[in-house]
Amino acid sequence: xxxxxxxxxxxxxxDKGHMEKYQLNDVMEDMSFLEMLDVLNEDLILKGKEPxxxxxxxxxxxxxxxxxxxxxxxxxxxxxxxxCQLHMRKFKDGDSIYIEPFRAKAFPVIKDLVxxxxxxxxxxxxxxxxGVSTGNAPDAHSVPxxxxxxxxxxxxxxxIGCGACVAACPNAAAMLFVAAKVSxxxxxxxxxxxxxxxVLSMVSQMQKEGFGACTNFYECEAVCPKQxxxxxxxxxxxxxxxxxxxxxxxx
Amino acid sequence: xxxxxxxxxxPIQDKWDKHKFEMKLINPANKRKYKVIVVGxxxxxxxxxASLAELGYVVEAxxxxxxxxxxxxxxxxxxxxxxxxxxxxxxxxxxLFYDTVKxxxxxxxxxxxxxxxxxxxxxxxxxxxxxxxxAREYGGLLDNRSFGGAQVSRTFYARGQTGQQLLLxxxxxxxRAIGKKQVTMHIRKELKDLVxxxxxxxGIVTRDLVSGKIESYWADAVILATGGYGNVFFLSTNAxxxxxxxxxxxxxxxxxxxxxxxxxxxxxxxxxxxxxxxxLTLMSESLRNDGRIWVPKNQGDKRxxxxxxxxxxxxxxxxKYPSFGNLSPRDxxxxxxxxxxxxGRGVGSTGYGVYLDFADAINRLGKHVIEERYGxxxxxxxxxxxEDPYMTPMxxxxxxxxxxxxxxxxxxxxxxxxxxxxxxEANFSDHGANRLGASALMQGLADGYFVIPYTIxxxxxxxxxxxxxxxxxxxKKAEAEVAEKTNTLLxxxxxxxxxxxxxxxxxxxxxxxxxxRNEAGLKKALELVPALREEFWQNLTVTGEGNDLNVxxxxxxxxxxxxxxxxxxxxxALERNESCGAHFREEHQxxxxxxxxxxxHFTHVAAWEFQGVGKKPIRNIEPLEFENVKxxxxxxx
Ligand code: FES
Numbered sequence: 037x038x039x040x041x042x043x044x045x046x047x048x049x050x051d052k053g054h055m056e057k058y059q060l061n062d063v064m065e066d067m068s069f070l071e072m073l074d075v076l077n078e079d080l081i082l083k084g085k086e087p088x089x090x091x092x093x094x095x096x097x098x099x100x101x102x103x104x105x106x107x108x109x110x111x112x113x114x115x116x117x118x119x120c121q122l123h124m125r126k127f128k129d130g131d132s133i134y135i136e137p138f139r140a141k142a143f144p145v146i147k148d149l150v151x152x153x154x155x156x157x158x159x160x161x162x163x164x165x166x167g168v169s170t171g172n173a174p175d176a177h178s179v180p181x182x183x184x185x186x187x188x189x190x191x192x193x194x195x196i197g198c199g200a201c202v203a204a205c206p207n208a209a210a211m212l213f214v215a216a217k218v219s220x221x222x223x224x225x226x227x228x229x230x231x232x233x234x235v236l237s238m239v240s241q242m243q244k245e246g247f248g249a250c251t252n253f254y255e256c257e258a259v260c261p262k263q264x265x266x267x268x269x270x271x272x273x274x275x276x277x278x279x280x281x282x283x284x285x286x287x
Numbered sequence: 288x289x290x291x292x293x294x295x296x297x298p299i300q301d302k303w304d305k306h307k308f309e310m311k312l313i314n315p316a317n318k319r320k321y322k323v324i325v326v327g328x329x330x331x332x333x334x335x336x337a338s339l340a341e342l343g344y345v346v347e348a349x350x351x352x353x354x355x356x357x358x359x360x361x362x363x364x365x366x367x368x369x370x371x372x373x374x375x376x377x378x379x380x381x382x383l384f385y386d387t388v389k390x391x392x393x394x395x396x397x398x399x400x401x402x403x404x405x406x407x408x409x410x411x412x413x414x415x416x417x418x419x420x421x422a423r424e425y426g427g428l429l430d431n432r433s434f435g436g437a438q439v440s441r442t443f444y445a446r447g448q449t450g451q452q453l454l455l456x457x458x459x460x461x462x463r464a465i466g467k468k469q470v471t472m473h474i475r476k477e478l479k480d481l482v483x484x485x486x487x488x489x490g491i492v493t494r495d496l497v498s499g500k501i502e503s504y505w506a507d508a509v510i511l512a513t514g515g516y517g518n519v520f521f522l523s524t525n526a527x528x529x530x531x532x533x534x535x536x537x538x539x540x541x542x543x544x545x546x547x548x549x550x551x552x553x554x555x556x557x558x559x560x561x562x563x564x565x566x567l568t569l570m571s572e573s574l575r576n577d578g579r580i581w582v583p584k585n586q587g588d589k590r591x592x593x594x595x596x597x598x599x600x601x602x603x604x605x606x607k608y609p610s611f612g613n614l615s616p617r618d619x620x621x622x623x624x625x626x627x628x629x630x631g632r633g634v635g636s637t638g639y640g641v642y643l644d645f646a647d648a649i650n651r652l653g654k655h656v657i658e659e660r661y662g663x664x665x666x667x668x669x670x671x672x673x674e675d676p677y678m679t680p681m682x683x684x685x686x687x688x689x690x691x692x693x694x695x696x697x698x699x700x701x702x703x704x705x706x707x708x709x710x711x712e713a714n715f716s717d718h719g720a721n722r723l724g725a726s727a728l729m730q731g732l733a734d735g736y737f738v739i740p741y742t743i744x745x746x747x748x749x750x751x752x753x754x755x756x757x758x759x760x761x762x763k764k765a766e767a768e769v770a771e772k773t774n775t776l777l778x779x780x781x782x783x784x785x786x787x788x789x790x791x792x793x794x795x796x797x798x799x800x801x802x803x804r805n806e807a808g809l810k811k812a813l814e815l816v817p818a819l820r821e822e823f824w825q826n827l828t829v830t831g832e833g834n835d836l837n838v839x840x841x842x843x844x845x846x847x848x849x850x851x852x853x854x855x856x857x858x859x860a861l862e863r864n865e866s867c868g869a870h871f872r873e874e875h876q877x878x879x880x881x882x883x884x885x886x887x888h889f890t891h892v893a894a895w896e897f898q899g900v901g902k903k904p905i906r907n908i909e910p911l912e913f914e915n916v917k918x919x920x921x922x923x924x
Contacts, residue, residue: 048835065673066560074565074786081784081839086831089838091353093526095566098451099357117670125673146497147836150353154474157354161466165459166418170338170736173409173416177373180427189420190445193452197356226418 037063037129041076043088044136046145053145055134065125069112070095070102072124073135090149095120097261100196103203104149105136110200110259118198118261138203142210142246153199155245156213162241163234164217166226185223192220194262201256201264207248212256214242215272216264222275232279239276290543290894290909293697294398299915300380303402306698307741311748318343321747324491324506326478326533328355330450330457330728331711332512334735337460340469342740347504348461348470351477351496351528351841356458359514359526360731363450364571366434366442367728369407374431378439380404386437387726388916391691391719392868392884394546394892397915398698399716406737407729411443413736417456421445435572435724442725447571447663453728457735476502477841478533479769481509481540481707482761488540488707489755492765494773496841499834501769503757508706508743511537512735515690515712517550519849519856520801521793523687524556524569530845531852534694534713538855542702543894543907545695545715547852548860551722551869552802553688554620557671558640562790567686568671570664572724575613577648577657578681580604580620582641586631592642592680603627607880618721618802618869619880621685625802628684635682644680685802689727691718691869692859695894695909699742700734703894706746710734715892720868773833776843781826785843788823788850792816796853800860805873809861816857817901820850855895855904862906865889886918 039060046053063072070092077087093101097118104119106112112122127133135149143151181189193216201212218235221227227234250269257266295306313321322345325336333355336348352358370383383404388395415421415429421443422430434442445452464470475496482490482503490505513533517523538544555574556567581602583595603623605612615623624641627633634640649657654677658665665676672682693715700708700716711731718726799812823846831837866875866882867889875883892909 064561064563067563068565068671071563071565075563077838078784078786081828081830082782084828084830086837087839089836093352093357093528094359094362095527096362096524096568098362098448099352099359099526101352101357114670121670123671123673150836153353157356157462157465157472157474160459160462163466165463166416167463168413168416168460169341170334170413170460170740171409173412176371176411176415177428179415181423182427183423183425186420186423186427189418190422190452193420193445193455194448196451197354220420221418224418224420226416 039063040132042134045148048147049144063124067124068120069122070120089147092120097121098196100198103138105138105203107134110138110203111261116261116263138199140202140208143199156197159214159238159241163237166221167230179225181224189220189223192216192268195264196262200259204255204259206253207251209250210242210247211250211269212264214238215268218272219268232283235275235279288907290907292909293699299401302398303405310741310745313744313747315343319345322506323508324504325510327512329358329360329512329514330454330731331735333457333461334732335510335512335710335739336470337464338736338740340464346470349473349476353474355461359529360454361451363728364447366444366449366725368441368725369411369443370404371408371411374440376439378441385916387723390721390723392721393913393918394867395717395719403717403730403733406733409737410732414453414456419452419456450728480536480765482765483540484761487705492769497836501766503762503766505755505757507752508746510708510710511713512710513713517687517690519853520687520797521790522564522567524567532845532848535848535852537694537707539897542704542707543695543896544855545892545894546692547856548863548870549691549720550687551689552621552685554617554685555683556686558635558682558684559637574643574661578643578645579647580613580641580643582627582632582634621802624685640682640684642680643683689722691722700738708739710739720870776829776840777833779827781828783826784828785839785846789846791819792850792853800857803871803873804860809857813857816853823850851900858903859893863889
């Protein structure tokens with residue numbers, strides 16, 4: 037099939053950036069979206085031009101590296117699918133496709149379609165863990181966990197940290213990402229000792245990073261490649277409020 | 288050079304405890320005087336960096352990704368083994384040890400494998416304490432399953448995303464240490480060289496992938512946890528960026544590379560769909576429990592699968608291996624698929640694929656049962672191929688998946704360069720010639736959480752370290768070399784892209800050093816690879832600049848190293864004149880196609896020593912002794 041691509045090109049963080057038009061003539065429907073970009077890039081290199089930079093690694097929908105906003109939708113048109121798992125059979129001959137980076141104040145563009153998502157890492161560093169050092173652990177069977185809670189914790193833990201939730205949110209909020217991690221630990225007995233401290237520090241770091249506030253658009257859930265549920269946001273909000281109150285009393 | 292594996296004396300079950308007691312300790316107040324560099328943040332690297340930081344060492348960790356959480360350990364699906372014996376089905380440390388040695392086809396080191404089995408239980412405890420959401424039973428205890436043909440249920444799992452959950456566990460431990468400023472994390476920086484001073488490793492040189500800056504970092508010890516080299520085949524189940532550069536550069540600086548010819552091929556991957564293909568996706572092997580594998584009896588039969596009548600189908604595994612049939616071991620199933628495709632009976636547009644058909648199972652059990660068992664796999668298959676496997680058979684083909692070979696390390700996980708330690712898939716130590724399912728995650732975490740924290744202290748305690756800085760001339764020299772090489776890559780101005788060379792290299796390696804190898808083919812490849820390398824340095828084109836984020840430059844550097852490394856792999860495959868585990872030499876097989884070992888001449892590790900690019904490396908030997916598991920022939924009849 038023939039496609040017209042409009043791709044965001046930006047030399048570096050300081051550059052203003054612009055959309056550039058490319059024509060591709062033999063795109064096969066079995067190609068993945070990123071393989072289609074590979075074809076474009078090979079072509080650009082052979083013409084002496086610079087290839088389009090984009091983040092990607094596993095190409096099987098699990099590492100969370102790939103991003104791209106495709107025709108206005110983070111990870112493109114297919115539900116529950118990362119860009120690397122999106123295939124060209126979802127497009128038609130003659131289509132125009134607009135490809136932009138994930139946009140958010142907290143995700144500055146580094147080059148072309150590559151953005152800096154290290155704000156997520158800093159939120160994790162602020163409290164996204166259970167504070168056990170290696171070697172301290174009791175036997176794995178010493179604390180039973182109800183299957184229901186273990187399954188729910190796994191639903192939350194499925195988050196791949198791609199940032200699509202932020203890119204889709206009109207407020208560029210990171211609530212779904214943070215709520216997923218907070219809820220995973222809040223659902224497990226191992227997570228209880230630091231439960232209040234965790235939610236307070238993670239939320240505070242989230243605010244420092246310049247993510248917006250949640251006003252219940254639920255665009256995040258709609259684009260989440262792992263279908264992490266917005267119910268975790270409600271859960272985190274409850275936890276956050278309780279913790280604010282009780283931690284204040286304790287102090 | 289004689290290789291000293293430093294295996295402690297005494298009965299196998301006491302070796303590790305005895306060694307732990309005998310190793311030197313570093314006083315808690317002194318630990319902060321030692322600096323460790325950890326390269327790679329997968330299971331092995333992240334767990335090592337976190338654990339060493341908790342002990343009080345100064346740690347600097349590096350990844351070329353944008354976050355430590357992206358490492359490819361994240362893609363492991365199946366599970367992690369441990370000898371907990373929770374299901375009460377007769378498992379034990381001894382049995383896990385035994386199975387692993389046997390599965391490795393008697394080409395691994397007994398003492399290392401025993402230790403791995405011992406610490407496997409601590410890993411599960413540690414991960415549960417970190418909040419890893421393993422699958423549980425209704426009573427609230429952990430669920431186990433049997434995996435990869437094991438006779439006991441010892442595999443712990445978190446849906447089909449065990450690697451992800453374990454990696455996120457290690458990443459959270461690492462994040463905690465970064466937050467406490469115990470670890471300095473460097474992202475988007477790629478190792479380009481190691482620096483050796485007075486015979487010991489003292490640091491690394493990296494390229495910042497955003498600014499292009501070439502930078503030096505010093506340390507008292509360096510840990511490489513940089514994964515395997517499966518991408519030497521171009522197409523593999525590895526992530527795009529996985530490469531051999533770190534371990535290969537260490538090899539060029541004097542670390543021996545052990546058993547590079549041991550590469551594992553996984554039989555059930557989604558086949559290549561065309562030249563554009565960039566990676567192969569693994570489908571869980573469990574599909575073979577209910578799917579029947581077949582190809583048309585006649586060459587070039589292009590009819591749709593459902594139009595080919597029963598009597599014109601060849602269920603070749605059931606025919607050739609009646610007792611195991613579709614569940615024949617990985618290597619046998621893989622080779623049989625290649626055989627029928629080479630005969631011109633392969634299916635799909637490229638002719639490199641075989642059918643995995645669920646029609647019988649659906650008729651027998653009903654669609655809902657199949658859906659319950661494999662629903663998400665069927666969905667993934669449909670997403671990638673656009674075909675509905677409930678209606679038409681899946682197409683599968685083998686692909687490179689894991690590499691058992693790696694840098695040679697002693698019992699302390701130290702390479703032949705003093706101070707350079709190697710963990711996880713990057714070393715060669717525990718899987719012999721073939722890795723069992725659910726053992727990779729176990730080994731990565733064992734090395735990082737429970738082995739290196741002890742053995743590195745011994746290294747520090749046994750040596751004196753001069754203070755150095757990155758102003759040392761060895762750093763300056765290495766930086767200059769890296770800069771020069773970068774400039775060379777940018778200035779060739781030829782006609783072929785780095786990916787074109789990589790694809791060509793992959794084709795050579797897959798053809799002559801893939802699932803089945805023979806002397807003539809390996810010798811031919813030993814001519815083709817150097818010729819391709821020569822062309823690379825004449826005819827490569829890389830656009831863009833050195834001082835910028837430059838994806839084609841990154842790729843070119845990695846391909847350049849693969850082009851040299853491939854030769855070491857070919858030498859190893861040629862000189863290991865036997866079949867064992869995943870290394871199959873066509874000259875050495877039993878009539879049923881099983882690998883035929885030559886224990887008399889090859890019960891050893893081959894550790895290759897660099898002699899110069901294009902020169903044949905020296906093959907050093909570490910003899911292997913089997914005192915606890917008796918050498919026996921693997922049989923799946
Ligand atoms: S590249 Fe890993 S999720 Fe897309």
